[in-house]
Amino acid sequence: MPLDAHIPSGPIEQKWQKQKFDLKLVNPANKRKYRVIVVGTGLAGGAAAASLGELGYEVLNFCFQDTPRRAHSIAAQGGINAAKSYQNDGDSVQRLFYDTIKGGDFRAREANVYRLAEVSANIIDQCVAQGVPFAREYGGALANRSFGGALVSRTFYARGQTGQQLLLGAYQALQRQVAAGTVKQFVRTEMMELIVVDGRARGIVVRDLVTGKISSYVADAVVLATGGYGNVFYLSTNAKGSNATAIWRAHRKGAFFANPCYTQIHPTCIPKSGEYQSKLTLMSESLRNDGRVWVPKAAGDKRPPNEIPESDRDYYLERIYPTYGNLAPRDISSRQAKNVCDQGRGVGPGGLGVYLDFRDAFKRLGRKVMDERYGNLFEMYERITGEDPHDVPMRIYPAVHYTMGGLWVDYNLMSNLPGLFVGGEANFSDHGANRLGASALMQGLADGYFVLPYTVGDYLARGGFAKMDTSHPAVKDAEREVNERTKRLMSIGGKKSADQLHRELGEIMWNDCGMARTKESLTHALSVIPELRERFYKELRVTGSGAELNQQLEQAGRVADFFELAELLCYDALQRNESCGGHFRVEYQTSDGEAQRNDDEYAYVAAWEFKGVGTTPVLNKEPLVFENIHLAQRSYK
Amino acid sequence: MRITLDIWRQKNPRDPGRFERFEVPNVNEHMSFLEMLDVLNQQLVSEGKEPVAFDSDCREGICGMCGFLINGEAHGPLRNATVCQTHMRHFKDGDVLRLEPWRASAFPVLRDLIVDRSALDRIIAAGGYTSTRAGSAAEANQILIPKPSADKAMEAAACIGCGACVASCPNAAAALFTGAKIAHLGHLPQGQPERMGRAIAMTSQAHAEGFGHCTTIGECEAVCPAGIKLEVISRMNKDFIKATLGGYANEVQTLAALPPSAAMRFFEAEPPKKEP
Missing domain, CATH: 3.10.20.30 (Beta-grasp domain)
Structure with missing residues (x-):
């Protein structure tokens, strides 16, 4: 099926301006007559719901947590990029655009990325007006710091809690709309199914997580901003509750899933400590500004780090990438960490770790300055490991952090299902095969504040859909499917919790489809995942009933969907016979071990179509056309 | 062990x-x-x-x-x-x-250990924001903010909304939570236009939710995981008194709606059984 991204014509600098003029407008007096469902309350969902409410639409906003402010955007630490060029260091919209395309290993859509760079400056303005307490210089101007994959300083931050502060800004804007009556908020309410009528997204089926009641809401458009699917690996830096159910259900109803294999493994996470581990904790990439990454030169060197002299240390990132050094992009840094550990030079329990050392920065800047920059991160590390990074280097290891893939969307962020919009990490649109640090917050807020409010309005203004309510047969069918699924999960009567089986799935995914993938490992995964899925439906036990607050049931539903998504991820990784960004196929590497792209055959978006569980999905391709950027092998040396 | x-x-x-x-x-x-x-x-x-x-x-x-x-x-x-x-x-x-x-x-x-904290959302909805429509903001560096003010604002804004302050307070007051938001916005120029109305609206909402009054015992500060300081409560009280004496109570906007409570959904779904 041909995929049309509906990219406006004209020079790239004028596309968004042109599009904004071409988009149809809804009469202000009619806006309240349109109802928009927004699922998710993170940066993309919260900002979209608040902004659509401000415009006057009737917005229904859903989250599974107890309040919108818990969405996992809150955990982003480092910062948000914007092409403000306050540092006079050569930044521009053009450069942010270029860095993002290059950082994504030339697998993102030019027009979307250019728009992202273009609206980035407005985001900072908006957040400052909301009272986001960004870091400031003594003169009172906004401060910046550097982040991986860029040679300019364009990252705005609020201590190590930037995501928290941006999310609270969006949350407060959202609460203001709730009080104004434009947004109706549904907390502890989980989307279970998408309702599709005449090929259009028209509503959702939800489960009230307090009472267990299944009910439906219909609308004129549905926005999914439900985050990424990194928890398919079980252990990741995502929140325990982060899940793919909303986008997976939409995929099953016809929405294409794009580039599922593009998963980001973040280089600086605290290593796993035992089998009981429930999640991994990220240490902000901003630490690489002042920390130096190293391992002992000799394999098996078991001396305590402070007793290893300079001459016996290998600062491998500085050695291999003299230009970018410790600020090499995430995918590259992660892979090199794996390489040195594979050589037996890893540190800590199991040899799965590398040092991130602040000794030199403490000498250069002093403890006070360093604590101002990273104090909360140092505390966080000490609380988890019991070791103080003021005295000994941190131990870090890569972990699954972000998923660049997601539901396919066009330039307007609408999926191939009319009326279904997708924002933030849930869509695939802006990061290509690898996301640069501090760009997730930028994309979430760009989508929510400055793109969706325009494009959703255009869809509504074009009209052409019939009025409907929850008595429609499609609603009843969707509810029946949800009830049957719940019944099936409740009635298995095995002995294992969903968590246990999820852990087994995660191990397969990490070993066979993690930092290094091969044809053999992926074929293996594709043979064992269906077996494990079958076991899931035999060995699962969900206690209690469906008609009450039941966390086991919530988890079982999410894990069931991860089992299906896991398979798609491996299909995608297997078909992409090249290495690019976060997708590293061992068979395709340059002589010095870098990712070897194949632009002639693979410069496309892989958009998958669901054909049934256990049935091979169908691949649709959207060719990527590069008119403004010259394709080149990424070099950070 | x-x-x-x-x-x-x-x-x-x-x-x-x-x-x-x-x-x-x-x-x-x-x-x-x-x-x-x-x-x-x-x-x-x-x-x-x-x-x-x-x-x-x-x-x-x-x-x-x-x-x-x-x-x-x-x-x-x-x-x-x-x-x-x-x-x-x-x-x-x-x-x-x-x-x-x-x-x-x-x-x-x-x-079991799960409680309904939607009352905290309602306190924010009553006034814990600046009224800034998306798209209406001025250039970010147009208003310079002294670093000490920005730092103070950040310290108060670090509140994670967990409710530990309420749980530890003998009066079950939400003063540290409410004061943190009032202090955060009050330290910044962007928070000034609505500062007085905010102090009245948020504290009144906290009262209406059934949270108690603050008697400066300080248990909240001791248990706060985000390190919010008692001084946010002094700021809240100062703003509240100033606003009350300044006659700002009339300027507080009436709310059209408030975020609903999750516990209410349970009681609506399962009304108490009548005695036979």
């Missing part, structure tokens, strides 16, 4: 509730407290028993979703940390720990 837990069990908001004792052998000191509960729950599921319900999400101390009392202390014995960040190395073999949900009439218990 071996840990004994006395955990509050309550099936729903109407159930009177009771403590139940559990033994967790083989606890590893590197586990987080919640991972220890995961292990217990896995055991309970395999035995076909009801696992213990507790809230958590990010498990790195920032989302504010987790929280309960361990031996009467909100988030347990570790200072400046949530319960998800508290590792078992802070306990010892043979410890008997009593786990209870936050206790406050404004926080109805939904199940």
Whole structure:
């Protein structure tokens, strides 16, 4: 099926301006007559719901947590990029655009990325007006710091809690709309199914997580901003509750899933400590500004780090990438960490770790300055490991952090299902095969504040859909499917919790489809995942009933969907016979071990179509056309 | 090590509730407290028993979703940390720990250790924001903000909304939570236009929710995982008095709606059975 991204014509600098003029407008007096469902309350969902409410639409906003402010955007630490060029260091919209395309290993859509760079400056303005307490210089101007994959300083931050502060800004804007009556908020309410009528997204089926009641809401458009699917690996830096159910259900109803294999493994996470581990904790990439990454030169060197002299240390990132050094992009840094550990030079329990050392920065800047920059991160590390990074280097290891893939969307962020919009990490649109640090917050807020409010309005203004309510047969069918699924999960009567089986799935995914993938490992995964899925439906036990607050049931539903998504991820990784960004196929590497792209055959978006569980999905391709950027092998040396 | 837990069990908001004792052998000191509960729950599921319900999400101390009392202390014995960040190395073999949900009439218990904190959303909805439409903002560096003010604002804005302050306060006051938002916005030029109205609206909402008054005992500051200082309450009181004497009460806007409570959904779905 041909995929049309509906990219406006004209020079790239004028596309968004042109599009904004071409988009149809809804009469202000009619806006309240349109109802928009927004699922998710993170940066993309919260900002979209608040902004659509401000415009006057009737917005229904859903989250599974107890309040919108818990969405996992809150955990982003480092910062948000914007092409403000306050540092006079050569930044521009053009450069942010270029860095993002290059950082994504030339697998993102030019027009979307250019728009992202273009609206980035407005985001900072908006957040400052909301009272986001960004870091400031003594003169009172906004401060910046550097982040991986860029040679300019364009990252705005609020201590190590930037995501928290941006999310609270969006949350407060959202609460203001709730009080104004434009947004109706549904907390502890989980989307279970998408309702599709005449090929259009028209509503959702939800489960009230307090009472267990299944009910439906219909609308004129549905926005999914439900985050990424990194928890398919079980252990990741995502929140325990982060899940793919909303986008997976939409995929099953016809929405294409794009580039599922593009998963980001973040280089600086605290290593796993035992089998009981429930999640991994990220240490902000901003630490690489002042920390130096190293391992002992000799394999098996078991001396305590402070007793290893300079001459016996290998600062491998500085050695291999003299230009970018410790600020090499995430995918590259992660892979090199794996390489040195594979050589037996890893540190800590199991040899799965590398040092991130602040000794030199403490000498250069002093403890006070360093604590101002990273104090909360140092505390966080000490609380988890019991070791103080003021005295000994941190131990870090890569972990699954972000998923660049997601539901396919066009330039307007609408999926191939009319009326279904997708924002933030849930869509695939802006990061290509690898996301640069501090760009997730930028994309979430760009989508929510400055793109969706325009494009959703255009869809509504074009009209052409019939009025409907929850008595429609499609609603009843969707509810029946949800009830049957719940019944099936409740009635298995095995002995294992969903968590246990999820852990087994995660191990397969990490070993066979993690930092290094091969044809053999992926074929293996594709043979064992269906077996494990079958076991899931035999060995699962969900206690209690469906008609009450039941966390086991919530988890079982999410894990069931991860089992299906896991398979798609491996299909995608297997078909992409090249290495690019976060997708590293061992068979395709340059002589010095870098990712070897194949632009002639693979410069496309892989958009998958669901054909049934256990049935091979169908691949649709959207060719990527590069008119403004010259394709080149990424070099950070 | 071996840990004994006395955990509050309550099936729903109407159930009177009771403590139940559990033994967790083989606890590893590197586990987080919640991972220890995961292990217990896995055991309970395999035995076909009801696992213990507790809230958590990010498990790195920032989302504010987790929280309960361990031996009467909100988030347990570790200072400046949530319960998800508290590792078992802070306990010892043979410890008997009593786990209870936050206790406050404004926080109805939904199940076991889970409470309904939507009252805190309603306090924010009453005025914890600046009225700035998307797209209406001026260039960010147009208003310079002295670094000390920005730092003070950030300190107050660090509140994670977990409710530990309420749970520890003998009056079940939400003063630290409310004061933190009032101080955050009050330290910034962007927060000035609505500062007076905000102080009245937010404190009135807190009162209407059934939170108590602050009598400056300071338990809230002691347990706050985000390190929010008592001085935010002084700022709130100062703003409130100034606003009241300044006659700003009339300027407070009436709210069209408020975020609904999750506990209400339970009571609506299951009205009390009539006596026969």
